[in-house]
Amino acid sequence: MRGTSMSEVVKGALADIPENIHLIGPMDKINTYDLMEITDLGLVYTTTTGLEMAMNGIPVIACGQTHYRKRGFTLDPMSWDEYRAMIDKALTKKNSLTQAQIETAWEYAYRFFFEYPLVFPWRLMHFWKDMEIWPMGRVLSDEGQKEFGRTFSYLAGEPIDW
Numbered sequence: 001m002r003g004t005s006m007s008e009v010v011k012g013a014l015a016d017i018p019e020n021i022h023l024i025g026p027m028d029k030i031n032t033y034d035l036m037e038i039t040d041l042g043l044v045y046t047t048t049t050g051l052e053m054a055m056n057g058i059p060v061i062a063c064g065q066t067h068y069r070k071r072g073f074t075l076d077p078m079s080w081d082e083y084r085a086m087i088d089k090a091l092t093k094k095n096s097l098t099q100a101q102i103e104t105a106w107e108y109a110y111r112f113f114f115e116y117p118l119v120f121p122w123r124l125m126h127f128w129k130d131m132e133i134w135p136m137g138r139v140l141s142d143e144g145q146k147e148f149g150r151t152f153s154y155l156a157g158e159p160i161d162w
Helices: 006-013 032-036 049-055 080-092 099-115 124-133 136-140 142-155
Strands: 042-044 060-062
Touching (some): 042 049
């Protein structure tokens, strides 16, 4: 099952798309990684594409409240004026990330992709099916606590022990 692509959302919201805007759909032959090869600046809202660009030394303006915002390797505007100023600066000067920022992006990505994913009993797309396998009583049982207790402790506010 697939959700609606963002290109479909944009096409539905805008009657006329300006000719300088090119939407790339999920089935197009060009992809995000192809674009990264020729990009000088990334403008992202929430995707991990911004993290991946930073890992490759490409400056990124993160507009949405994505998990990697304010981690030291993105530009994070707090207003439309800041956003425009960051774009203007990027267009007039060749910006680049420092080696320390690139290393921070790599360290963050490692934790995000390999250390942070925690086991959880239910998935959004299969919630009711998962509830049949892991009903609340089973999750709260000794068996469930052994499997998911650490995850629920973190969700309850206990610090993550990396």
